Amino acid sequence: MQAVKQQAPSEALKGFLARYDGLRVRLPGNAAPRDAAAALLRDKGLPTPKEEAWHYTNLRSVAALDFQEPIADTQAGVDLLALLPKVEGPRLIFVDGRYRPDLSTSPDGLEVKSFAGTGVFGDLTKPERDRVVALNTMLTEDGIIIDVPAGFDAGFLMLAQLTSGRHRRVASHPRHRISLGEGARLVLLEVSAGIGEYLNNPVIEIAVAEGAHLTHGRLQQDSEDAFHLGTIYADTAANGVYDCFSLALGAKLGRTEIHARLGGEQAAVHLNAAQIMGGNQVSDFTTAISHDAPNCPSRQTVKSVLTGKARAVFQGRIEVARIAQKTDGYQMNQALLLSPDAEINSKPELEIYADDVKCSHGATVGALDPEQLFYLRSRGVPADQARMILVRAFLTDAFEAVAHEGLRDVFEHAVEQWWATTGKDAEAPAA
Amino acid sequence: MLEIKGLTAEIDGKQILKGIDLTIPQGEVHAVMGPNGAGKSTLSYVLSGREGYEVTGGTATFFGQDILAMEPEERAAAGIFLAFQYPVELPGVGNANFLRTALNSVRRARGEGELDAVQFLKQARAAVKKLAMSEDMLKRNVNVGFSGGEKKRNEILQMTMLQPKLALLDETDSGLDIDALRIVAEGVNASRGPNFSALVITHYQRLLDYIVPDHVHVLADGRIIRSGGPELAKELEADGYAGIIGEAAEAA
Ligand SMILES: Nc1ncnc2c1ncn2[C@@H]1O[C@H](COP(=O)(O)OP(=O)(O)O)[C@@H](O)[C@H]1O
Ligand SMILES: [Mg+2]
Numbered sequence: 001m002q003a004v005k006q007q008a009p010s011e012a013l014k015g016f017l018a019r020y021d022g023l024r025v026r027l028p029g030n031a032a033p034r035d036a037a038a039a040l041l042r043d044k045g046l047p048t049p050k051e052e053a054w055h056y057t058n059l060r061s062v063a064a065l066d067f068q069e070p071i072a073d074t075q076a077g078v079d080l081l082a083l084l085p086k087v088e089g090p091r092l093i094f095v096d097g098r099y100r101p102d103l104s105t106s107p108d109g110l111e112v113k114s115f116a117g118t119g120v121f122g123d124l125t126k127p128e129r130d131r132v133v134a135l136n137t138m139l140t141e142d143g144i145i146i147d148v149p150a151g152f153d154a155g156f157l158m159l160a161q162l163t164s165g166r167h168r169r170v171a172s173h174p175r176h177r178i179s180l181g182e183g184a185r186l187v188l189l190e191v192s193a194g195i196g197e198y199l200n201n202p203v204i205e206i207a208v209a210e211g212a213h214l215t216h217g218r219l220q221q222d223s224e225d226a227f228h229l230g231t232i233y234a235d236t237a238a239n240g241v242y243d244c245f246s247l248a249l250g251a252k253l254g255r256t257e258i259h260a261r262l263g264g265e266q267a268a269v270h271l272n273a274a275q276i277m278g279g280n281q282v283s284d285f286t287t288a289i290s291h292d293a294p295n296c297p298s299r300q301t302v303k304s305v306l307t308g309k310a311r312a313v314f315q316g317r318i319e320v321a322r323i324a325q326k327t328d329g330y331q332m333n334q335a336l337l338l339s340p341d342a343e344i345n346s347k348p349e350l351e352i353y354a355d356d357v358k359c360s361h362g363a364t365v366g367a368l369d370p371e372q373l374f375y376l377r378s379r380g381v382p383a384d385q386a387r388m389i390l391v392r393a394f395l396t397d398a399f400e401a402v403a404h405e406g407l408r409d410v411f412e413h414a415v416e417q418w419w420a421t422t423g424k425d426a427e428a429p430a431a
Numbered sequence: 432m433l434e435i436k437g438l439t440a441e442i443d444g445k446q447i448l449k450g451i452d453l454t455i456p457q458g459e460v461h462a463v464m465g466p467n468g469a470g471k472s473t474l475s476y477v478l479s480g481r482e483g484y485e486v487t488g489g490t491a492t493f494f495g496q497d498i499l500a501m502e503p504e505e506r507a508a509a510g511i512f513l514a515f516q517y518p519v520e521l522p523g524v525g526n527a528n529f530l531r532t533a534l535n536s537v538r539r540a541r542g543e544g545e546l547d548a549v550q551f552l553k554q555a556r557a558a559v560k561k562l563a564m565s566e567d568m569l570k571r572n573v574n575v576g577f578s579g580g581e582k583k584r585n586e587i588l589q590m591t592m593l594q595p596k597l598a599l600l601d602e603t604d605s606g607l608d609i610d611a612l613r614i615v616a617e618g619v620n621a622s623r624g625p626n627f628s629a630l631v632i633t634h635y636q637r638l639l640d641y642i643v644p645d646h647v648h649v650l651a652d653g654r655i656i657r658s659g660g661p662e663l664a665k666e667l668e669a670d671g672y673a674g675i676i677g678e679a680a681e682a683a
Pocket of ligand 1 (some may be wrong): 470
């Protein structure tokens with residue numbers, strides 16, 4: 001066998017491993033998966049661009065930093081609540097990776113358990129293949145565990161992950177598990193936000209049983225100095241629906257990685273997203289959809305709006321197993337570059353082993369149309385508002401995919417807010 | 432009101448307008464006719480502030496204000512409206528929203544109060560009805576999937592709502608059948624009055640049977656080569672542009 005040159009662990013990893021050694025006996029649950037994760041990280045380190053899956057997103061800036069343990073400070077969470085979108089309904093609040101029942105309101109008719117209480121890891125993730133998940137596995141302290149009973153419509157629920165890097169550069173690794181029983185329904189709004197420099201590394205495992213329907217909205221509004229590495233593994237049984245829309249606006253460097261499996265006939269998966277970035281932000285949306293059963297549709301509309309020197313990545317992999325005949329896959333990736341220095345990297349990957357499938361994918365890159373801009377301005381609409389209208393129009397088909405009105409309002413509002421604070425000024429036209 | 436003196440303009444370094452002199456007093460409707468490529472659309476774009484059209488000389492004032500120094504939206508607020516020869520499609524932008532945004536933008540700039548959704552819809556529905564458009568057009572995306580005639584009517588709808596002091600109508604008649612032409616002309620005529628002027632650009636005399644102009648100008652190769660009353664349009668219809676352009680060349 002070829003000798004593998006072992007790299008000295010990065011600054012960040014040294015800290016993470018040392019923390020694990022110190023915390024090991026106090027962390028909840030079975031130590032075996034955590035030990036395996038630690039061994040893997042010790043051996044291989046954090047992902048690097050030499051690996052195909054990380055070709056476009058370099059974690060060097062994360063690896064170079066020394067992250068601290070969050071201090072349990074009960075005051076800390078309160079002011080962070082102002083970062084949450086204004087939306088009615090039950091909310092489960094995490095601060096620095098720990099569940100805060102004092103700030104949360106439980107949903108009616110649902111039992112909410114915490115990972116800290118049960119310590120049981122799910123079996124959907126692949127920490128041995130994904131070292132960002134391994135990092136979460138090694139260090140996670142808490143998360144939410146929700147089982148929506150069969151046939152129950154749990155309505156709307158917000159799950160918020162707030163992090164404060166104001167006094168210390170902290171890292172948090174929440175670990176959630178959400179299961180929907182047969183025919184159950186849930187609308188979940190997952191929010192990430194915070195202040196200062198920190199790493200937010202949530203992992204969610206999702207199981208959608210037969211005929212169940214999960215609407216999953218993600219709003220990533222982490223601080224402009226933060227790093228966001230979010231991973232989702234979702235498994236959908238026959239006639240089940242996993243409908244996800246992910247809006248990334250925040251973080252200096254962010255990656256959302258979603259692995260979705262269609263495990264029974266007529267299951268449906270939607271992985272739609274919008275990444276709206278400016279300055280030097282980097283945002284990565286990486287997905288892997290596995291069609292493991294016949295007659296399943298999967299849909300992806302991914303839009304990037306980039307100003308300044310922002311860069312976005314979309315990697316969309318669709319695997320169609322031999323058994324998955326009559327698969328109907330659709331993937332569209334579109335970028336709107338509002339500045340000459342903005343950049344989009346995209347990589348669609350189709351791996352098809354069945355012979356009777358319909359898989360289409362397309363990609364476009366463009367700028368704002370000066371003729372459309374002039375048309376709006378000639379009607380009296382000020383230039384910045386005209387640009388916003390066209391940006392919003394560009395996002396239309398991604399937003400239309402969000403069927404839940406309350407969720408759509410949250411996303412629309414977040415985009416308007418982004419425009420008012422960031423987008424508008426970034427793009428005054430060259431005179 | 433609108434006073435253009437010695438206006439020259441170029442696109443990509445190519446001179447298109449070669450010295451335009453034109454005055455449109457308040458309340459008057461003037462027609463500009465001329466062959467394809469004469470510079471009629473260029474004149475309308477220069478007056479409404481489209482990028483890429485570089486004014487190299489001359490002046491254009493509107494109520495004494497130098498409009499050439501103004502942004503397109505400022506010109507709109509000042510009361511200039513361009514009905515596009517080729518109206519632009521805006522996928523993802525609803526027509527009603529577009530109209531309301533435009534209307535409230537100019538109202539704000541003019542110091543008038545904004546209209547709420549109910550007030551707006553009332554006005555818009557009335558205007559739509561007058562133009563014999565279906566209400567459905569308010570719900571559709573701006574000009575997307577509209578027929579040629581629907582697009583032109585949509586331009587006139589915007590004009591009616593925005594109540595400009597000066598409308599530049601660039602070949603609003605092209606692509607319209609006779610019924611649509613009549614409706615569009617009625618829309619324009621309904622706006623006529625002491626506070627409304629128009630520059631009606633057309634290739635054909637036909638439109639001027641319905642919107643009878645106070646003056647007619649012939650634009651050829653970037654210059655106004657003749658001006659006269661409505662009878663000039665009839666003369667052009669009978670003799671074509673070649674004769675007039677020839678005369679002008681001889682006279683020069
Ligand atoms: N975007 C452009 N780039 C270069 N030349 C143009 C452009 N638009 C118009 N022109 C030229 O300018 C001249 C006048 O065009 P236009 O104003 O559209 O004429 P009209 O409206 O009278 O038919 C034509 O020769 C045309 O080819
Ligand atoms: Mg023209």
